[in-house]
Amino acid sequence: MLTPFKELPDNARLWIYQSDRKFSEEELPKLQQYLTAFLQQWTAHGASLNAGFEIKYDRFIAIALDQSASSASGCSIDAQVHFIQQLEKEFDISLLDKMNVTYIQNDRLHFKPLADFKKMAKDGAVGKNTTVFNNLVNTKEEYLEHWEVPAIESWHSRFFK
Template sequence: MLIQFKELPQTSRVWIYQSDRKFTEEELPKLKQELAVFLEQWTAHGADLNAGFEIKYDRFIVIGLDQHINAASGCSIDAQVRFIQKLETAYDVSLLDKMNVTYIQNDRLHFKPLADFKKMAKDGAVGKNTTVFNNLVNTIEEYEEHWEVPAIESWHNRFFK
């Protein structure tokens, strides 16, 4: 069942899919509609899942699930991944590649392959206080508090030692 993302409890599980480019103004309404339809029909072993979504910075798809009602199963997570793969094809974007980094520099979002970001850190082009997006957060609470953080406060800190 689709519910408003803001209404999900802080303990809700989150999945963050980072796009390799911004979605256009023309794409966003259709993308939101497709997400709404998917989440409205998303189930685990036939039981409705209370889920919501938001799109941040026209680049990140964030799906939240209240697991206190019904938890996601392997099959329902597989269905979510298949849906995301369909979005990748439909919008010609990469959403599942975890070997990329998005960060903020000069008030703009930048997207780089992990190897490039690592080199930039070594060369001093990005620093410990560069804001990065930690897409490994697991709950809405972590998403709100630890998603958009200085690199030194995320898994990215390994590049600054």
């Protein structure tokens, strides 16, 4: 069952998929259509899942699930991953590669492989206060409060020691 993202509770479980490029203006309506269709039929052991999505910065897909009525099962999570893999093929993008970092510098989003970001941190090209996206957040509340943070306040902090 599709629910507007803003209406989901703060403790909703969350998955973030980071694209290796921005979605184009032509792609965004299609992406929204696919996400809507998937979440409308997403189930766990036959029970509808109360979920919603948000696309941020034309680059991140956040899917949130209210687990108060039905929780995600292994099969439903597998279905979500399979759906994301279909999006990767449809849009010729990478969404599942966790070895990349997106950060803000000079009011622009930048996307780098983790090794490059680590080297940039060592070289001083990015700093402890560089805004990064902590895609390891697990709930909607964490997403709203701790997703877009200075590098020193996320797992990225280990690159600044």
